[in-house]
Every structure is written in C-alpha cells, then in structure tokens.
Amino acid sequence: MKVLLVEDNEMNRDMLSRRLARNGYEVVMAVDGEQAVTMAGSVGPDIILMDMSLPVVDGWEATRRVKADPATQAIPIIALTAHAMAEDEKKARDAGCDDFDTKPVDIQRLIGKMKALVDGQ
Amino acid sequence: MKRQLSYKEEHAFLRATIDNMQQGVAMYDAEHKLVTWNERFVEYLDMPEEFLGTDRTFSDYIRYLGARGEFGDNIDIEKELAKRLAVLGTSHSFERTRPDGMVMEVRRDPVPGGGFIATYTDITERKRQELALRQAMEEAESANRVKSSFLANMSHELRTPLNAIIGYSELLAEDAQDRDDKASLGDLEKISAAGKHLLGLINEILDLSKIEAGKMEVYLERLDLERSVGDVKTIVDPMIAKNGNRLVIECPPDIGTLNTDLTKLKQCLINLLGNAAKFTKQGTVLLRLSRTSEDGRDLVRFDVGDNGIGMTPEQVGRLFQAFTQADSSTTRNFGGTGLGLTITRHFVTMLGGTIDVVSAPGKGTTFSIVLPDREGGEGATSVADDLGLEPEGVASSITVLIVDDDPAVHDVLSATLGREGYVLLHARDGAEALSIMRKAPPDIVTLDVQMPKIDGWSVLGIMKSEPALEHIPVIMLTIVDDRNLGFSLGASEFMTKPIDRSKLTALLRKLAPAKADSTILIVDDDADVRELIASTVKAAGMTPAQAANGREAFGWLSNHEPPALVLLDLMMPEVDGFAFLEKVRDFEAMNDVPIVVLTAKDLTDGERAFLAERTLLVLSKSGQPIGTLGAALSALAHRHHAGGTKAGQ
Known part of the structure; x- marks a missing residue:
C-alpha cells in the first residue's frame, strides 16, 4: 500500500515514515499542502495522511482541493492533528477528511484506520 | 459639670479648630464677602493678601482666579462664574485640578440666613491611588488574557x-523487540510511558485553561450509547487491568441514543473510570447506565462505582477543586494532576447535566453523572429548543439568545418564538450569556434587566465594548408596572459616546438604507455632538435634521415627514430622552422608525436605576405583549436581512 504522508515537521515526518515503512508500507512525503495536492495527482497514493497546520496551503484547504478533483477525490484522507478537540475533528471532516486521528499517533490504531478505509473501498 | 466657656475662650477654640483643619475653609456672608478663612485656604487658593477680608466678593475672587488661569485656558469666565453662582443656594461639591497638578475637592454649603461655607480638600493622593488601582486592574485583566494565550501556545x-x-x-522499542533486546525494551517502554503521562497532564492543563477562558466549545451529536460505552471500555481496559480490577458494565440493550458531546462524555467517563481503577485494588469497577426523567425531561444517568479505599466527607468536600486531591499524600501514592475531576465537573455543566458523589472510607466511591438529551441539530454550540415544528419563513435562520434568570420566561418565549421558527439559545445569567455570545454570536438578544451577579445593563455595556458583539441588536426585557408601556417598542440600538464615526456610519447604513431623501433626526443638547453626527450623516449621503431636546424634536416631527432614523441622547434639558421615548410612540407614523439611543460609555448608577425604573425600550413580560415581542423580533430580523449583513459576523 502506497501512503502519501503530508507533514511539515521533520521529526514527525521521519518517525511516522519509518514506523510505517517498518509495517510494510511504501511511504512518499510532502512537506506542505500545495505539494500534497500535486503529489496526490502525480504519485497516485492509496491513502493520504494529512497534517492540518501546514505552510503554503493548510491541510483543510489541501483536503478540499484533493476532494474537488475527480482524478484524486477517491483517495481516502486521514487528518492528523495535535489537538484532540471535538471542533478540530468536525473541521477536518467538514473539509472532506474520511477519518481523523491525533498526534502522537498510536501506530496500531492508525494502521487499523488506514486498513478500514482502503480495504473498505 | 459642663464647663462654661467665655466668649473669648470659645472664639479662641473655634479659631484653633479652623486653623488646624486639614482642609481649606472659607465663610462668605449673605453679600458673598469673605468673613472667615484659615491658613490652608490662603495656601490652596494662593490669594493675595489684599483680597482677604475686604469688600471684594466671591465673584471678584472667581474672576481673579480665572484671569490667573486657575480654571484652564480659553474659558469664558463670566459663564464659569454664572455656573458657580447658580448653585450656591444648595450644597454641592466638585473636583478641580489646579495648574500645578493638585487635585482639589471643592465643597460649598449654604448657611442659614444667607452666605455659604467653602471647603477645599487636597485629594491629589486619593486620585493618584484611584488611578493606580484602575491601572492595576487593567493590567491584571490583560495579564489574565496573556496567561490564557500563553498556556495555549505553550502547550x-x-x-x-x-x-x-x-x-x-516507541520506534527504538520496536527495534529492540526485533532484536529480542529485553533490557533496552523495558527502559524504552518506561520513557514512552512517562512521555504519554506528561502529555496527558499537558492536555488536562490546556483543557482547563480553555474552560477558564470560555473557549471550550460544545459539539452536539446524537450518539449510540451502547457503542460509545464500548469505545470507552477499549480505552480503560488497560487501566482496569493494572490493579487487578474487574470492569462490570451494566447497559440496558434498549438504552438508545443521547444528543450530547461525544468527546466530552467519553473524557468524563474515562476520568471517573480511571480514578476508580487507580484507587481500587483486586476489586470491581462498575459502569451502569440507566434512563430517568425529571420535570418531563429525559435524562441518562451514568454511575461509576468502585469498592476501593473511599473518602471521608472532608475529602469529598475538596474533591472538585482544581489541583486538589483527597490529600497531598494521594499525589505521592497515586499520581495524577488532580485536574481530572475539575474538568469532568466543568464538562458535565457545559452539557447541562449534574455530577454527584457518594463515598465512605473503606466502602468505595460512586460518582453519578446525569445528562439531559440536548435537543437541537448536530454541531449546535448550545441548546436550541426544538418544539418538533419545522422552522419556516424568515425566522428559520434567526438565532435568538434569551437571557433571563426566570425559567418561566424561557418557557413562555420558547413556546411563542419557537413556534415562529426562531432558533433559541438560553442563558440563565449574564456570564453565561456572554460566554454563549462569544462562542457563536446570535442574531438577536433579549436581555432581562434585573438578574443576579451581572445585570442586563452591564451585559449590554460589555456587549457594546466588544467588536464581535456590539452590532447584535438587543431587546431589553423587564417587568413594567404600566402595562401599556409594554406595547411600545423602544430603541433598537445603543451607541456609546464619544461617537465613533465609522461605527455610526455602519449603523446608519444598517438601519436606514441610503436613499437621497433619507432624513436622520439628531436629538442632542450638545451642539458639537450634533454637528459631528450631522457631518457623518451628510458624508453617508443622507440629510441631517437637528433638535436640541425632546421638545424641539416633537416640534420637528409635527412639521415633517417621519425621519428614517432618530439618534437620541438621553440626558437633555426640558424634555429628555426618556420622556421622548415614552411619548414618541403616540406619533403613529413613528412606530416603524428605529431609534438609536446615544449614551455615555458607562451608564451611572443613577441612570441605570432611572432606566430600570422607567423601563426604556421595554417590553413587558406579563400578559399580552409577547406578541409585540414577536413583531419586534420579526421587524429586526427583516431589517437585518434586508441589510444583507449578518449581525456579529
């Protein structure tokens, strides 16, 4: 399974990509929302893990753009945010995210959510 | 036996009394000539010797002081003098700042048979302290805001x-596991566990600071209780297992659904179950759900019980205070911030519920949360009473916040306005009202005047000082003695002085759509204020008309077509703003004309009492006038839609 990980924080990107790789995923990375939208089209990932507070174009806007493009709208997106608040979850879902998880990630829980979205298609 | 003083002795004593007072004292006879004074009077007024004890009068002194610049530059001394002479017949006092910065309280009291006593007190120090106190309060308020944003950023x-x-x-622990390096694995898991613990504490502190800053939002959704309890179980299972406890869940299969905030409910249950597990060893932790009802409301009750160490009544008393656990040794033995229960109680309150605890040492503890089924759509930030009727017409998108400490008023307004399709929000006091408004500004607010803690006028004052709230139309509600008054709709807006021109322009645009023939009637006794407003009105493309008081305003109204808007000062000579508001509704043509009241930034207690008594804008809560309120709301709503701007957004 090919995962597009969108995260501007270098350490978070490094950690999560290594842990996903260890669990057998192919990981490609974007560091801002604009890059994420471009790569969603060019790389064709099976799923996108999207940080929400991103430079250039934020995660909510990037999600809206991915979901607005017929070529990429079928790709499931899981929002990752540091704030485990109800309004963040609602905001992410309103932008078009298919699921929501909080950082720091519980890797097994995240993988469970990823599988549910990709296999459930 | 009482001592008899000779005239000479008595005179000497009185002289000594006057000379040693901390105030400057002067006595004037019926002809306003200075007859007695003390040293401090000479010092404070700095009057030349030849003025004292001569034929010169009070008026001469005032002219002399004025010429010396004692009352400031560019003053009309004859006007100043006339002001002073006009009030000499009654006791009065005022403050005056001298050119050297000294602040003096001047008091004048008439004496029987004519003449008066003048007393001068140096209040420079008191004024300085007042100013320092006010600054300290402002600094404290700003420090509190800084604290909240610091905590949010810091976390x-x-x-x-x-x-x-x-x-x-965790990454390294996974490596260690692959290598079967048990020693490293144990250490790494400890680092990870400590990090997660610290993260939990930070989250709790953030939650509490958000709650205290009034920034915690409620997100309502209809949730399946059995499924939610299952989610909670998954999270608490490891905590329960830690002390060898057993979790028993009693959840009736027909428990159904509840409209509430899922995240907050889960956090409350996890907090309580986590506590139960922490203070119980080899025991049983129980989570029981049941349905109950009170005053016809459907409620869901969550009991979290354990047979652990329990608490004494003193410990129970301290339970919900922030940063307090049963006692300080608890923290050493059991860990935790002591914030969990404080947050839980706040959340339960935000969800409209209650929390209780029953405990005895050695007998275990049972916490009970009772939550109402919060009616209203998903995502509503507060309760919206839904009477099961489809909203219709213009009212369907209008949110009305009802602020009243009397539940009966909420019931009556819910029944009447709810049927019209208004989305209703409810606040029981001023603080709750402000918190709801700041989270999601409603379209219209109805405000009770008399409430405990913060009264309606104060809420209005605070609203008008906050940019996000100042544009929300407010309808003041109060109990009026004269029922007829209830039928008159008063001012639809307040504006505070000094007038902010941009705000005034915005208000004009909102209430009086710009047409070439729109006339704005300005009623104010201050010619400068009238001119300022008139120029703003002209700049907005409308025609100003001016009246110096209520009487002139009525005169103008008798000879002209009704204006598009009236801007009304309250404190005016002859016919004041209150009297104007009372009588203006006799002019039938004026019924639809919005009136904006101009008030000083802070209403004085006297003005407030006056307004509260005379019931300015006011719709009666008793009897018929509810219909009038509906009409008023509808008028505001239409205007507000026609204006194309949504208030408070």
Whole structure:
C-alpha cells in the first residue's frame, strides 16, 4: 500500500515514515499542502495522511482541493492533528477528511484506520 | 459639670479648630464677602493678601482666579462664574485640578440666613491611588488574557518535542523487540510511558485553561450509547487491568441514543473510570447506565462505582477543586494532576447535566453523572429548543439568545418564538450569556434587566465594548408596572459616546438604507455632538435634521415627514430622552422608525436605576405583549436581512 504522508515537521515526518515503512508500507512525503495536492495527482497514493497546520496551503484547504478533483477525490484522507478537540475533528471532516486521528499517533490504531478505509473501498 | 466657656475662650477654640483643619475653609456672608478663612485656604487658593477680608466678593475672587488661569485656558469666565453662582443656594461639591497638578475637592454649603461655607480638600493622593488601582486592574485583566494565550501556545510548544520523545522511544522499542533486546525494551517502554503521562497532564492543563477562558466549545451529536460505552471500555481496559480490577458494565440493550458531546462524555467517563481503577485494588469497577426523567425531561444517568479505599466527607468536600486531591499524600501514592475531576465537573455543566458523589472510607466511591438529551441539530454550540415544528419563513435562520434568570420566561418565549421558527439559545445569567455570545454570536438578544451577579445593563455595556458583539441588536426585557408601556417598542440600538464615526456610519447604513431623501433626526443638547453626527450623516449621503431636546424634536416631527432614523441622547434639558421615548410612540407614523439611543460609555448608577425604573425600550413580560415581542423580533430580523449583513459576523 502506497501512503502519501503530508507533514511539515521533520521529526514527525521521519518517525511516522519509518514506523510505517517498518509495517510494510511504501511511504512518499510532502512537506506542505500545495505539494500534497500535486503529489496526490502525480504519485497516485492509496491513502493520504494529512497534517492540518501546514505552510503554503493548510491541510483543510489541501483536503478540499484533493476532494474537488475527480482524478484524486477517491483517495481516502486521514487528518492528523495535535489537538484532540471535538471542533478540530468536525473541521477536518467538514473539509472532506474520511477519518481523523491525533498526534502522537498510536501506530496500531492508525494502521487499523488506514486498513478500514482502503480495504473498505 | 459642663464647663462654661467665655466668649473669648470659645472664639479662641473655634479659631484653633479652623486653623488646624486639614482642609481649606472659607465663610462668605449673605453679600458673598469673605468673613472667615484659615491658613490652608490662603495656601490652596494662593490669594493675595489684599483680597482677604475686604469688600471684594466671591465673584471678584472667581474672576481673579480665572484671569490667573486657575480654571484652564480659553474659558469664558463670566459663564464659569454664572455656573458657580447658580448653585450656591444648595450644597454641592466638585473636583478641580489646579495648574500645578493638585487635585482639589471643592465643597460649598449654604448657611442659614444667607452666605455659604467653602471647603477645599487636597485629594491629589486619593486620585493618584484611584488611578493606580484602575491601572492595576487593567493590567491584571490583560495579564489574565496573556496567561490564557500563553498556556495555549505553550502547550503546543511542549507537545512538539514530546511527540518526538514518545515517537522515537516507541520506534527504538520496536527495534529492540526485533532484536529480542529485553533490557533496552523495558527502559524504552518506561520513557514512552512517562512521555504519554506528561502529555496527558499537558492536555488536562490546556483543557482547563480553555474552560477558564470560555473557549471550550460544545459539539452536539446524537450518539449510540451502547457503542460509545464500548469505545470507552477499549480505552480503560488497560487501566482496569493494572490493579487487578474487574470492569462490570451494566447497559440496558434498549438504552438508545443521547444528543450530547461525544468527546466530552467519553473524557468524563474515562476520568471517573480511571480514578476508580487507580484507587481500587483486586476489586470491581462498575459502569451502569440507566434512563430517568425529571420535570418531563429525559435524562441518562451514568454511575461509576468502585469498592476501593473511599473518602471521608472532608475529602469529598475538596474533591472538585482544581489541583486538589483527597490529600497531598494521594499525589505521592497515586499520581495524577488532580485536574481530572475539575474538568469532568466543568464538562458535565457545559452539557447541562449534574455530577454527584457518594463515598465512605473503606466502602468505595460512586460518582453519578446525569445528562439531559440536548435537543437541537448536530454541531449546535448550545441548546436550541426544538418544539418538533419545522422552522419556516424568515425566522428559520434567526438565532435568538434569551437571557433571563426566570425559567418561566424561557418557557413562555420558547413556546411563542419557537413556534415562529426562531432558533433559541438560553442563558440563565449574564456570564453565561456572554460566554454563549462569544462562542457563536446570535442574531438577536433579549436581555432581562434585573438578574443576579451581572445585570442586563452591564451585559449590554460589555456587549457594546466588544467588536464581535456590539452590532447584535438587543431587546431589553423587564417587568413594567404600566402595562401599556409594554406595547411600545423602544430603541433598537445603543451607541456609546464619544461617537465613533465609522461605527455610526455602519449603523446608519444598517438601519436606514441610503436613499437621497433619507432624513436622520439628531436629538442632542450638545451642539458639537450634533454637528459631528450631522457631518457623518451628510458624508453617508443622507440629510441631517437637528433638535436640541425632546421638545424641539416633537416640534420637528409635527412639521415633517417621519425621519428614517432618530439618534437620541438621553440626558437633555426640558424634555429628555426618556420622556421622548415614552411619548414618541403616540406619533403613529413613528412606530416603524428605529431609534438609536446615544449614551455615555458607562451608564451611572443613577441612570441605570432611572432606566430600570422607567423601563426604556421595554417590553413587558406579563400578559399580552409577547406578541409585540414577536413583531419586534420579526421587524429586526427583516431589517437585518434586508441589510444583507449578518449581525456579529
């Protein structure tokens, strides 16, 4: 399974990509929302893990753009945010995210959510 | 036996009394000539010797002081003098700042048979302290805001490195597991566990600071209780297992659904179950759900019980205070911030519920949360009473916040306005009202005047000082003695002085759509204020008309077509703003004309009492006038839609 990980924080990107790789995923990375939208089209990932507070174009806007493009709208997106608040979850879902998880990630829980979205298609 | 004083002795004593007073004292006879004074009077007024004890009068002194610049530059001394002479017949006092910065309280009291006593007190120090106190209060308020934003930012800054600690220790633990390196694995798991614990504490502190700053939002959704309890079980299972406890869940299969905030409910249950597990060893932790009802409302009750160490009544009393656990040794023995229960109680309150606890040492503890089924759509930030009727017409998108401490008023307004399709929000006091408004500004607010703690006028004052709230139309409600008054709709807006021109322009645009023939009637006794407003009105493309008081305003109204808007000062000579508001509704043509009241930024207690008594804008709560309120709301709503701008957004 090919995962597009969108995260501007270098350490978070490094950690999560290594842990996903260890669990057998192919990981490609974007560091801002604009890059994420471009790569969603060019790389064709099976799923996108999207940080929400991103430079250039934020995660909510990037999600809206991915979901607005017929070529990429079928790709499931899981929002990752540091704030485990109800309004963040609602905001992410309103932008078009298919699921929501909080950082720091519980890797097994995240993988469970990823599988549910990709296999459930 | 009482001592008899000779005239000479008595005179000497009185002289000594006057000379040694801390105030400057002067006595004037019926012809306003200075007859007695003390040293401090000479010192404070700095009057030349030849003025004292001569034929010169009070008026001469005032002219002399004025010429010396004692009352400021560019003053009309004859006007100043006339002002002073006009009030000499009654006791009065005022403050005056001298050119050298000294602040003096001047008091004048008439004496029987004519003449008066003048007393001068140096209040420079008192004024300085008052100013310092006010500054200190402003600083404290600003420090509190800084604290809240500091905590919010800080917690983000703390989380980022913590993410790395938790994440990399878990990464290394996975490596260690692959290598079967048990020694490293144990240590790495400890780092990760400590990091997660710290993260939990930071989250709790953030939650509490958000609650205290009034920034915690409620997100309502209809949730399946059995499924929610299942989610909670998954999370608490490891905590329960830690002390060898057993979790028993009693959840009736027909428990159904509840409209509430899922995240907050889960957090409350996890807090209580986590506590129960922490203070119980080899025991049983129970989570029981049941349906109950009170005053016809459907409620869901959550009991979390344990057979652990329990608490004494004193410990129970301190339970919900922030940063307090049963006693300080609890923290050493059991860990935790002591914030969990405080947050739980706040959340339960925000969800409209109650929390209780029953406990005895050695007998265990049972916490009970009772939550109402919060009616209203998903995502509503507060309760919206839904009477099961489809909203219709213009009212369907209008949110009305009802602020009243009397539940009966909420019931009556819910029944009447709810049927019209208004979305209703409810606040029981001023503080709750402000918190709801700040979270999501409603379209219209109805405000009770008399409420405990913060009264309606104060809420209005606070609203008008906050940019996000100042544009929300307010309808003041109060109990009026004269029922007829209830039928008159008063002012639809307040504006505070000094007038902010941009705000005034915005208000004009909102209430009086710009047409070439729109006339704005300005009623104010201050010619400068009238001119300022008139120029703003002209700049907005409308025609100003001016009246110096209520009487002139009525004169104008008798000879002209009704204006598009009236801007009304309250404190005016002859016919004041209150009297104008009372009588203006006799002019039938004026019924639809919005009136904006101009008030000083802070209403004085006297003005407030006056307004509260005379019931300015006011719709009666008793009897018929509810219909009038509906009409008023509808008028405001239409105007507000026609204006194309949504208030408070």
